[in-house]
Amino acid sequence: MAIISVRDLVVEYDGRRVLDGLNLDIEPGETMVLLGGSGSGKSTLLRQMLGLERAHSGSVFVKGIDITCCSQAELRRVRRSVGVAFQSAALFNSYSIKDNVALALREHTALAPSIIDLMVWMKLAGVGLAEFGHLHPQELSGGMKKRAAVARALALDPEILVFDEPSAGLDPIVAAELDEMILLLKRAYEMTVIVVTHELPSAFRIADRIAMLYKGSFLAVGTKDEIRNSQHPRIRQFLDRVPDKMAEAPALAASFEKYVRAQEVNL
Amino acid sequence: MATLIEGVGKKTLNQLDYVGGLSIQLWAALRAMGASLPFVGNRYRWKTSVAQMLQIGVSALPMVGLMAVCSGFILAMQGASELRRLGAMHYVIDLVAVGFTRELGPLLTAIAVSGRSGSAFAAEIGTMRVTEEIDALRVMAFEPVEFVLAPKYLAALIMVPCLSIASNVCGILAGGIFMFFSTHLGLSLYLRYVLTSIQLRDVISGLIKSVAFATIIVHVGCLEGFRVHGGPDAVGRSTTTAVVKSTFLVIVADVVFTAIFYFTGTR
Numbered sequence: 204m205a206i207i208s209v210r211d212l213v214v215e216y217d218g219r220r221v222l223d224g225l226n227l228d229i230e231p232g233e234t235m236v237l238l239g240g241s242g243s244g245k246s247t248l249l250r251q252m253l254g255l256e257r258a259h260s261g262s263v264f265v266k267g268i269d270i271t272c273c274s275q276a277e278l279r280r281v282r283r284s285v286g287v288a289f290q291s292a293a294l295f296n297s298y299s300i301k302d303n304v305a306l307a308l309r310e311h312t313a314l315a316p317s318i319i320d321l322m323v324w325m326k327l328a329g330v331g332l333a334e335f336g337h338l339h340p341q342e343l344s345g346g347m348k349k350r351a352a353v354a355r356a357l358a359l360d361p362e363i364l365v366f367d368e369p370s371a372g373l374d375p376i377v378a379a380e381l382d383e384m385i386l387l388l389k390r391a392y393e394m395t396v397i398v399v400t401h402e403l404p405s406a407f408r409i410a411d412r413i414a415m416l417y418k419g420s421f422l423a424v425g426t427k428d429e430i431r432n433s434q435h436p437r438i439r440q441f442l443d444r445v446p447d448k449m450a451e452a453p454a455l456a457a458s459f460e461k462y463v464r465a466q467e468v469n470l
Numbered sequence: 471m472a473t474l475i476e477g478v479g480k481k482t483l484n485q486l487d488y489v490g491g492l493s494i495q496l497w498a499a500l501r502a503m504g505a506s507l508p509f510v511g512n513r514y515r516w517k518t519s520v521a522q523m524l525q526i527g528v529s530a531l532p533m534v535g536l537m538a539v540c541s542g543f544i545l546a547m548q549g550a551s552e553l554r555r556l557g558a559m560h561y562v563i564d565l566v567a568v569g570f571t572r573e574l575g576p577l578l579t580a581i582a583v584s585g586r587s588g589s590a591f592a593a594e595i596g597t598m599r600v601t602e603e604i605d606a607l608r609v610m611a612f613e614p615v616e617f618v619l620a621p622k623y624l625a626a627l628i629m630v631p632c633l634s635i636a637s638n639v640c641g642i643l644a645g646g647i648f649m650f651f652s653t654h655l656g657l658s659l660y661l662r663y664v665l666t667s668i669q670l671r672d673v674i675s676g677l678i679k680s681v682a683f684a685t686i687i688v689h690v691g692c693l694e695g696f697r698v699h700g701g702p703d704a705v706g707r708s709t710t711t712a713v714v715k716s717t718f719l720v721i722v723a724d725v726v727f728t729a730i731f732y733f734t735g736t737r
Binding site: 250253254255275279280282283285287289290291293294295296306307309310311 | 512514601602603605606608609610611612613
């Protein structure tokens with residue numbers, strides 16, 4: 204049985220359809236990468252999977268519970284089994300890194316403070332930040348913040364670990380280190396991992412399966428090799444990094460002419 | 471004509487939406503307040519509440535005190551300039567004592583707290599929205615209203631009435647200093663006159679107003695923060711809006727309460 208099931212999901216913003224009847228199953232223990240260009244709807248889909256936004260129609264089942272219509276108590280219970288590392292890290296700036304990681308343990312468990320301290324140290328050591336627990340988020344580099352966010356996401360030993368654009372804003376070396384860390388953590392904790400990204404090297408390094416999004420619909424869902432060998436024109440364009448027609452010189456010239464004509468009419 | 475009606479309709483709906491948002495937030499905060507109480511609630515929330523009390527109350531005390539002293543002098547001097555001609559200088563004592571206890575103390579405090587803390591609440595929560603910290607709280611199975619708003623509300627409910635009392639004392643003392651220098655009335659005698667002129671119901675009506683003002687300031691500030699969409703400029707706008715709206719609503723609430731106390735005889 205799939206750990207996450209998306210069924211006929213439709214999301215609209217001010218009447219504009221952003222996700223158009225999506226269906227997707229994510230199996231326990233797999234790494235699913237949601238791949239797509241900017242504005243393709245991958246972050247919107249992720250927010251739906253986390254119950255952060257309301258859908259126009261359709262369902263999202265997480266561990267068998269439809270989070271689009273469940274009670275707040277059920278949603279909270281589901282969320283305790285999901286860890287999320289946000290694109291901006293979203294660490295609480297008024298807390299130290301140690302306190303960021305300890306927060307969920309202190310509030311959602313009855314563990315003794317000494318055990319919590321030990322667990323926090325283990326989580327931070329797992330992402331290579333054991334020495335930096337006393338620092339505040341603003342004192343860390345971009346890569347360190349992302350790792351601290353992962354440590355916080357791991358605090359309650361979640362069954363599902365979610366990464367939103369993990370490599371965004373990082374240099375290639377740090378991004379590659381983060382990819383290796385994701386693979387290592389997945390092996391160590393045997394979790395289901397969902398990664399939203401548009402970085403091809405990262406996607407093909409960490410994915411078991413890839414769901415390719417374009418304008419709110421899935422172009423393809425398959426293994427790395429299936430996606431890599433796909434002959435779908437849009438997938439090929441994305442993988443081969445071919446610019447859209449808009450960026451080509453004749454298209455630019457045509458747009459410019461159209462703009463000038465419109466200005467003349469206004470004058 | 472249709473556009474005008476559309477515009478009016480849209481504005482009306484926006485205002486209704488705002489009032490609805492405030493009401494829902496107030497209800498959620500009242501339900502979550504138990505978690506912020508000492509002994510029976512969550513000790514981390516109570517610690518946050520205490521920190522907020524220091525920020526809202528103790529830090530604001532010098533400013534509120536100084537504003538009250540200045541206003542006390544102004545009220546006494548303006549009153550004396552007219553009452554002297556009528557040979558009724560002793561009525562300055564009633565004017566200052568009753569004016570501050572019923573009206574000026576709570577109102578000055580509310581304006582100071584609105585400027586200092588209302589804007590800070592909007593900026594803090596707005597920044598948390600922009601940096602995805604509110605989303606992080608939700609996916610960590612925390613309720614933002616309970617985690618962020620309830621401690622602030624509890625702190626304001628305790629500290630704003632306390633500040634109002636401090637403001638009353640400062641304003642009345644300023645009136646006493648004026649009376650000493652203008653009529654050589656001793657301070658102890660002045661205070662005895664003050665105690666005979668104010669009644670318990672004056673103090674209670676002032677405190678009821680303070681509680682209402684605290685509710686307005688916290689909920690408008692926090693709602694503006696929660697409704698931030700976009701980037702840092704949106705945070706700036708929410709801060710300004712929070713101060714403007716809360717000051718306006720405080721004055722409206724003051725009129726309503728004064729009218730209620732006037733017509734019910736509690737004046």
